[in-house]
Amino acid sequence: MRLDVFTLVPDAFAWIRERRPLAAVLGRELEFNVFNYRDTTPLSAGQVDDDPYGGGPGMVLRVDVVAAALDAVYGERPDHRVVALSPQGRQLDQELVEELAEEPALTLLSARFEGFDQRILDHLCTDVISIGPYVLSGGEIPALAVVDAVARRLPGALSAGSGEIESFSAALDGGLEYPHYTRPAEFRGWTVPEILLSGDHGRVAEWRREQSRARSGDQLGAS
Numbered sequence: 001m002r003l004d005v006f007t008l009v010p011d012a013f014a015w016i017r018e019r020r021p022l023a024a025v026l027g028r029e030l031e032f033n034v035f036n037y038r039d040t041t042p043l044s045a046g047q048v049d050d051d052p053y054g055g056g057p058g059m060v061l062r063v064d065v066v067a068a069a070l071d072a073v074y075g076e077r078p079d080h081r082v083v084a085l086s087p088q089g090r091q092l093d094q095e096l097v098e099e100l101a102e103e104p105a106l107t108l109l110s111a112r113f114e115g116f117d118q119r120i121l122d123h124l125c126t127d128v129i130s131i132g133p134y135v136l137s138g139g140e141i142p143a144l145a146v147v148d149a150v151a152r153r154l155p156g157a158l159s160a161g162s163g164e165i166e167s168f169s170a171a172l173d174g175g176l177e178y179p180h181y182t183r184p185a186e187f188r189g190w191t192v193p194e195i196l197l198s199g200d201h202g203r204v205a206e207w208r209r210e211q212s213r214a215r216s217g218d219q220l221g222a223s
């Protein structure tokens, strides 16, 4: 998969290359590129945004700047999904992550300040995605969330088996994962459920299924 991010803060993406899951798939299942709108802006002095028409506070990322950035990288209209990150988009969930991880290529556009000129969303993008119903200061954290969630679904990203039984997976019927415990078996009087120390794998598996169902039911009831 090829994953391209366009941003005004390329430094925000440095560390993620060195950590799993990205480090495990980079150069194999994943090509990851970060582009700075300022490097290709057609405006002078690295300008990328402007005052909103109609007045009001903040600066708006310009459509000609984003078009120039996309043209510089793809030459023509990209033949893959181009996703704008915005709090107004379709909310990211595991189903959408699985869908994106199947794509051969994906472009993520982030903005800052007031956000995108609407024509970017209307004419240059195929999707608008939000990571949740709250407003962050820029699209870098949302882009990192998408990159991480997608990368860990690629073959070889995780150690064998660890991505198969987890929250929202088909193995748990889309529900939440059961609780985990590790040593010590007792700490400050806080104990581990006896069954996990029993060595009875069948009963442990059944206990975990029950815990997952109970948590998932609680979550559904709360929403």
Ligand SMILES: C[S@@+](CC[C@H](N)C(=O)[O-])C[C@H]1O[C@@H](n2cnc3c(N)ncnc32)[C@H](O)[C@@H]1O
Binding pocket: 085, 086, 087, 088, 109, 110, 111, 112, 113, 114, 115, 116, 129, 130, 131, 132, 133, 134, 135, 136, 137, 138, 139, 140, 142
């Ligand atoms: C301060 S926000 C702009 C918010 C916009 N003025 C609004 O009210 O909808 C700046 C940028 O951060 C990113 N952003 C902020 N919150 C986000 C979220 N929940 N999901 C995805 N992107 C987000 C987007 O790229 C957005 O254009």
